Amino acid sequence: MLAMLTAIACDRNQGVDGTIKVGSKDFTEQFILGEMYALVLEDQGFPVERKLNLGGTPVAQAALESGQIDLYPEYTGTALLTVLKLPATSNQQQVYQTVADAYQQKFNLVWLEAAPLNNTQALVMTKKGSGKYGVKTISEMAAQASELTMIGPPEFEAREDGLPGLQKAYSDFKLKQFIPADPGLRYQILKDGQADVAVAFSTDGEINAFELVLLADDQNFFPPYQVAPVVRQETLTKNPGISNALNALAPKLTNETMQRLNYEVSGKKREPAEVAKEFLAQEGLLKKP
Structure with missing residues (x-):
């Protein structure tokens, strides 16, 4: 037994x-x-x-x-x-x-x-970049998108909760450039000024550590x-x-x-x-x- x-x-x-x-x-x-x-x-x-x-x-x-x-x-x-x-x-x-x-x-x-x-997706800018363009919301970013370079994971260009969805929700904006990059490189490239906006995740430690500006999702696009x-x-x-x-x-x-x-x-x-x-x-x- x-x-x-x-x-x-x-x-x-x-x-x-x-x-x-x-x-x-x-x-x-x-x-x-x-x-x-x-x-x-x-x-x-x-x-x-x-x-x-x-x-x-x-x-x-x-x-x-x-x-x-x-x-x-x-x-x-x-x-x-x-x-x-x-x-x-x-x-x-x-x-x-x-x-x-x-x-x-x-x-x-x-x-x-x-x-x-x-850990919703988000967009961030440096304090310097945010101040230069007067951008604190995604709507304000979309309005000046043709002047801005965004960096993010390669799949962000194709995902429905990525760039295509953002363009539908925020006036079909067109970026100056999107740089696909390994997630580990995004913040350093943003800090170095080679990009103006970075695709982030709200639990990324660099947001606080680098004092980045988290752009408000004023159209409530990103799901939980x-x-x-x-x-x-x-x-x-x-x-x-x-x-x-x-x-x-x-x-x-x-x-x-x-x-x-x-x-x-x-x-x-x-x-x-x-x-x-x-x-x-x-x-x-x-x-x-």
Whole structure:
């Protein structure tokens, strides 16, 4: 009888192929979140394989659907617009429920609890640039777009929640130039004056560290981007403990917290795994030393 109970308990902590494969996309916040998910699960006794830095949204989504990974952090706004290609809305709960229902029906994927943080896309300028052009809102930026160079991730040029959507919402403006660049290069190029506007995320640590001006989204274009683990139903059914482990982390992740943690990596050049473990230990989310 004891042997049978032991076998059942062990099976509960086994993934589809004996491990939980944790993925992430290819930028700082995703590295940190991916490490957090992996560390929390390992602390609960799950064997984990890290498959971080997969690439952009289409790559991560395909890996999840095909079973190359079992879960990864995703944003509600990205799921709504990029994956599901549904209309944008600014209602956080409505967006979460819409994507959770659709992912279950279309992909057999489960959204766990979303964090309070809203890593919405944003546009920023230096204080000098903002003052020079008199720009503090996206409408004011759009009015002078033909004089301005914008820098951002390559996919921003094509995403519906990127440049095409902005142009529809803000008078079909035309930029002087758009520079596609690795996310890690945006802020230095902006500071060096090679671009006037940068595509940002509201949890980027550089916004406060560099005293940048966050342009007001006065047409409420950008949808909410709460983050949550998206998990294969097959994995979750076999490993129900995943839900409690990762849901305990969600309430700890606020905009202010992620700005600070992101800058530890992007600004201070610390390793994402080190930053993630330090935070989890401070918050009492790791039982093992």
